[in-house]
Amino acid sequence: MTTNDQTIAFLAQVVSFGDGAVIGTAIAFAAVKAWQSYFFNSSALNKIRQAPNVRVSDLRQLLVKEGEEAGGGGDDGGGGGDWDGKLVVVRGIVEAKRSVDGWGSSSPNVLVSKEAGERAVILQNIQTCVYNEWKGLLGWTSDIRSVFLRSWKDQKSTSVRMIPFVLVGTGRSSNSENLFVNMDDSKHPLPLSTVYHKLTPVQTNSYTFLQAVFGHAYPVALLDEEKVLSIGKQISAVGICSSKDGVPQIKSSQDLPCFLTEKTKDQLVVDMAFSTKCLFWGGLILGSLSVGILGYATIRNWKRWKEWRQRRENERASQAEAASAVDTEPQADEVAGEVPDGELCAVCLIRRRSAAFVPCGHMVCCYSCSLTVRRESSPKCPVCRQPVTSSVRIYSS
Known part of the structure; x- marks a missing residue:
């Protein structure tokens, strides 16, 4: 070998x-x-x-009670102090914070969707570039770039704008019954609704034609989307509720898979x-x-x-054994003329047949060649091609 x-x-x-x-x-x-x-x-x-499922109007009483039990917020009337807060589930209606502060109610400074014109507190614009799938004459180059240079071109751009907002209870008696939603450090998905979805074809030119021929991906359309968290939408907030300056607020928790949800x-x-x-x-x-x-x-x-x-x-x-067999092989067997043709080794055609393969039993090789056959990766008998496990030397008396 x-x-x-x-x-x-x-x-x-x-x-x-x-x-x-x-x-x-x-x-x-x-x-x-x-x-x-x-x-x-x-x-x-x-x-x-x-976690308790409470209404927005019950939060102040809950925070005061929990603050007094924790021993850190009974005097400030808000359950603040050294108390870290309580995990709650609150369901309410989305409102801009300015509209419940008592000033600027005529112009609450809310976000307005550019295309749909819907008023919202969170506005997300997504523009996605759609590329062709035809590979052209040299399409394999695009496959290589997609494997090794996935970030060579950004196919999606996203921009998010938001304003401070609160959750208010249904049928509230005063503007003080609200819960401020603190979005700081929140990485959870938002319950946004798609209000605009349009696919605009891209005008082709001679350059894009050459790109298509030689397999380079080129844009064929632009997909514009707008997603908003609209004012007046009813959602649930699942997070840590505490009091800051006497105002209840809720923050997301990294130990939970969601923060704001429609469920x-x-x-x-x-x-x-x-x-x-x-x-x-x-x-x-x-x-x-x-x-x-x-x-x-x-x-x-x-x-x-x-x-x-x-x-x-x-x-x-x-x-x-092969090395010792070469040294101890009778000199008479090395001469081809002294060995009858029917007894010559079928491999080297020089020495006399002196070894039988196991398990087939064919005696067609000299002992040295039988060892050479056995050293192969898949040893097989030269005659019947059956697998060989070992060989036995035969001595003639």
């Missing part, structure tokens, strides 16, 4: 050893991620279940319970599958390694 053949055989052996381990490791990684999501959702679900507390609990159950069974199935695959791969690779080590030992022993 040449050096290249040995290298290829070694690489093939490494690949065969690692196939099950790679698959099992990938499934185990997915199982770990599923279990992490399960524990996060399970903890968040328990917190939301235990009620009961709907949110049902959806989170379903997703938590799916994550539990998914993590259990993936974990069991990964353990089974990794266990099978470990046992199989251990057996393969033992066989490979045994084969290496046999090859070394065969090489040693």
Whole structure:
């Protein structure tokens, strides 16, 4: 076996050893991620279940009560002081903060959608560039760029504007019954509604034609979208409620998967319970599958390694026997004229046949050539092509 053949055989052996381990490791990684999501959702679900579902008008009384129990906010009338707040679920109607402060009510300084004209407190503009899918004559260059240079061109631009807003209760008796929504450090998705969606084709020219011919992606259309959190929309806020300067405010919690949502507390609990159950069974199935695959791969690779080590030992022993056989081979057998044609080795055609292959039993080679055959990666008998496990030297009396 040449050096290249040995290298290829070694690489093939490494690949065969690692196939099950790679698959099992990938499934185990997915199982770990599923279990992490399960524990996060399970903890968040328990917190939301235990959180009180209160109205905006009841927040001041709740904060004062909790502040007095915590011993840090009974004197300021707002439940502030050293008390960190309480996890609550509050459902209310979105209003601009200026409209409830008692000034500027005629012009509350709200955001207005440019296209739809809808009044909102959060306005998100998204412009997406749609590129062609035809690869042209040299389309493989686009595939290479998409793999190695994914950020070579930004296909989407997003801008978000927001103004301070509050949640007010339905049928409130005074403007003081509101909850300020603190959006600082909030990374949770927002319950935005799409109010404008338009696809505008891009005018083509000679340059874009050359791009299409040579496979370079070129824009064919622009998709403009506007999403808003409109005034008057009823939403639920799930977060930490506290008091700042006597005004109740709510902030997002990193331990929860949502902050503002259109769902009620009961709907949110049902959806989170379903997703938590799916994550539990998914993590259990993936974990069991990964353990089974990794266990099978470990046992199989251990057996393969033992066989490979045994084969290496046999090859070394065969090489040693071949070296001794060359030294002890009778000189008379080295001369072709002294060996009848029917007894010549079928491989070298020089020495006398003196070895039989196991298990087929054919005696067609000299002992040196039989060792050479056995050292091959897949040793086979030169006559019947059956696999050879060993060879036996035959001595004529």
